[in-house]
Amino acid sequence: MKTGFEFNTLTEFTDYFKDEETCRKHFAAIRFRNGEYCPHCGHTTIYTFAGGKRYRCAKCKQDFTIKTGTVFGESKLPIRKWFIAIYLLSTTSKGISSVQLAKHVGVTQKTGWFMDHRIRKAMRENKGQLFGTVEVDETFVGGLARNMHKSKREKLNGSGAVGKTVVMGMVERNGRVVAGVVPDTRRDTLQSKIYKHVEPGSAVITDALNAYNGLNSHFAHEAIDHAVCFGKGQLHTNSIESFWALFKRGYHGIYHQMSRKHMQRYLEEYSFRFNRRTQRMQCVWSDVVASITETTQLPYKELIA
Numbered sequence: 001m002k003t004g005f006e007f008n009t010l011t012e013f014t015d016y017f018k019d020e021e022t023c024r025k026h027f028a029a030i031r032f033r034n035g036e037y038c039p040h041c042g043h044t045t046i047y048t049f050a051g052g053k054r055y056r057c058a059k060c061k062q063d064f065t066i067k068t069g070t071v072f073g074e075s076k077l078p079i080r081k082w083f084i085a086i087y088l089l090s091t092t093s094k095g096i097s098s099v100q101l102a103k104h105v106g107v108t109q110k111t112g113w114f115m116d117h118r119i120r121k122a123m124r125e126n127k128g129q130l131f132g133t134v135e136v137d138e139t140f141v142g143g144l145a146r147n148m149h150k151s152k153r154e155k156l157n158g159s160g161a162v163g164k165t166v167v168m169g170m171v172e173r174n175g176r177v178v179a180g181v182v183p184d185t186r187r188d189t190l191q192s193k194i195y196k197h198v199e200p201g202s203a204v205i206t207d208a209l210n211a212y213n214g215l216n217s218h219f220a221h222e223a224i225d226h227a228v229c230f231g232k233g234q235l236h237t238n239s240i241e242s243f244w245a246l247f248k249r250g251y252h253g254i255y256h257q258m259s260r261k262h263m264q265r266y267l268e269e270y271s272f273r274f275n276r277r278t279q280r281m282q283c284v285w286s287d288v289v290a291s292i293t294e295t296t297q298l299p300y301k302e303l304i305a
């Protein structure tokens with residue numbers, strides 16, 4: 001990547017990315033950081049047309065731009081607008097709504113929403129299992145039952161979920177978080193997630209929910225009964241609770257109505273920022289852009305389905 005690239009404020013950021021050409025060059029440097037390649041066939045000998053805007057593959061002879069095959073994909077939007085949108089989404093701790101995003105970037109609300117979801121998809125984590133001391137917790141998000149029609153409310157009360165979405169999170173002490181939507185709080189559901197995301201032998205701390213019984217076979221499991229002992233020494237779930245607090249503040253204050261369908265992506269967005277909370281802004285931003293170059297397109301049809 002180009003040296004001298006450094007920013008701590010939005011002003012410094014937009015000063016650096018002053019025009020589309022600077023943005024295109026920067027994006028090319030990130031996309032081809034491990035060498036140039038053709039997005040159609042993967043061949044590594046490509047020709048650049050004069051002006052630098054288009055490339056041609058030496059093997060399959062197809063033309064492409066630096067955006068071809070990335071989530072910027074077929075959009076006609078300037079890279080500069082994408083870069084600013086990524087800045088707004090990845091460097092603000094609570095996130096912003098797609099409506100605000102559209103206003104700041106200068107696109108229609110529909111386009112803002114589309115960019116928002118594509119960037120969020122690039123903010124998806126895919127790293128190894130958590131290890132060490134891992135706090136595990138489940139919580140309920142959303143479902144404003146009081147705003148519902150009475151008949152619907154009564155129907156939901158019977159199911160016990162009252163229209164809320166169950167989300168589950170796991171966090172390493174002073175480390176990474178993994179969070180996602182789960183269908184229910186049954187033992188099989190919760191424990192299969194723990195087996196998937198936590199390295200065997202780790203110390204797993206949960207609340208006293210029966211669904212966590214039996215984890216002792218693979219983990220050093222400790223359950224906290226909040227009614228009896230709250231925050232006793234190292235035995236606490238403060239880290240995951242602070243993550244939920246952050247997420248719920250965003251939910252109520254910024255996004256208002258986070259649909260169940262999109263909640264997984266919002267959780268991934270929050271996790272992404274949470275996991276980079278001690279990193280410098282430009283590292284976080286660069287991480288998202290690098291991910292953009294690797295993420296396949298998210299068609300509009302899939303978003304609204």
Ligand SMILES: [Zn+2]
Nearest residue numbers: 038041057060
């Ligand atoms: Zn090719």
